[in-house]
């Protein structure tokens with residue numbers, strides 16, 4: 001790509017800010033073990049599975065003479081799952097750390113995610129390659145994939161390939177499922193006496209890989225700022241044209257952090273939060289009623305326009321839909337062959353409907369045809385329904401229209417309802433990382449290198465104090481097993497990293513809940529504008545509102 005945009009070229013020159021400690025030579029950065037952190041759930045079961053990784057301490061990196069002299073190392077890195085802005089900077093930070101430790105060190109990139117490790121598809125990562133990706137979005141330097149390493153053969157091949165490359169460490173950049181894989185690989189390598197550290201890096205735009213130690217996953221900042229800019233623009237279009245309600249579905253496979261952040265950024269008339277809907281056991285009709293009451297109240301003021309934000313994962317949090325989806329998942333898992341052999345979508349829908357319990361069948365048959373078809377589409381390799389392909393915004397529009405027509409017939413609604421639907425997801429996953437994500441990712445990569453150098457296997461890189469300037473960030477790592485619990489997946493109990501959902505008693509949700517009734521009627525939207533990369537830090541470097549509120 002020679003004809004690059006001026007911004008693209010300018011981003012190459014950006015020097016990520018890092019914790020102050022990282023300015024020192026590697027030999028003057030030491031690892032200090034701190035407290036033992038245990039998982040919050042299923043301790044006994046996890047202790048039995050992770051005999052090599054359980055009960056280890058957190059670690060932080062501080063200035064001081066290190067115990068391990070930096071040496072020439074070989075590290076493998078792979079990017080896993082959906083792209084998130086900043087992935088290339090993780091590789092840049094890891095590469096620079098390795099070379100700073102010893103110019104003889106090597107970095108191998110496994111192509112296309114975990115599948116690349118199993119099938120031994122790799123590239124040698126050179127300085128020239130890294131330089132052509134610094135501070136840019138995307139995962140295309142080595143590619144990504146969603147292969148789950150689960151069969152004994154896959155584990156054997158992963159180990160054999162890591163040994164053949166004489167790796168000292170493997171760095172897995174991924175979300176909850178991929179880091180679960182990293183924890184299992186670390187345990188497998190250790191139980192086979194292989195001296196290869198496996199280190200995770202917290203990635204996902206969904207923001208659901210977090211806890212006290214992982215303050216945010218990388219990519220969330222850039223993705224939400226990208227969506228918030230677009231939503232802000234629509235918020236300006238709505239009162240300009242005064243004729244549409246905009247139903248905007250936002251990515252986030254399960255948790256509603258993206259929808260919540262965008263709501264805080266833009267102040268829409270309605271923002272649905274899946275976790276609240278589940279907790280209150282709200283039915284689809286009750287959700288529709290929430291939207292309709294804002295539509296009707298605004299129509300009474302002559303404002304036949306507005307903004308509704310819908311988290312992508314909503315559908316799985318509505319109790320009756322959750323039961324339906326689980327029943328379909330079971331059916332598809334057990335009757336996959338018969339289902340796949342059917343000649344048409346209509347035949348597939350009839351097959352499903354005929355085998356569902358009666359209440360779920362009635363709901364399934366009442367859904368608009370395209371939604372019931374989307375619910376039958378293939379699951380991802382981790383068994384999840386692909387919510388990014390289910391057009392919940394269209395389902396809600398159809399139900400809102402029906403309800404408004406009924407109210408109009410009764411004479412209690414006199415407005416005019418017209419709409420536009422939007423889905424925002426892929427637009428934000430490969431954007432040029434914000435300064436925050438560029439800095440954070442580079443520092444995560446460097447931290448992953450230090451964890452590898454000191455042999456902290458089964459750890460995930462952690463950087464704390466993120467609401468402060470980068471120089472004050474606190475780098476370190478925590479054992480992956482401390483984030484795990486046991487969940488029932490594909491008919492069996494499995495150790496997995498627990499997804500961090502929106503906490504309804506947390507400060508960000510409280511900040512939203514305190515304002516939303518006002519926003520339902522108001523047209524005083526907040527306009528975040530486009531991401532800025534150059535300029536005053538108050539404009540360029542502020543982290544997400546959720547992070548700021550949580551750490552305030």
Ligand code: FBP
Pocket residue numbers: 080081082083084175176203204205206251252253312387388425429
């Ligand atoms: P990760 O959990 O791997 O980060 O991916 C998250 C995500 O971006 C979700 O928000 C979305 O539902 C999903 O990926 C879409 O996946 P795909 O890229 O396979 O369409």
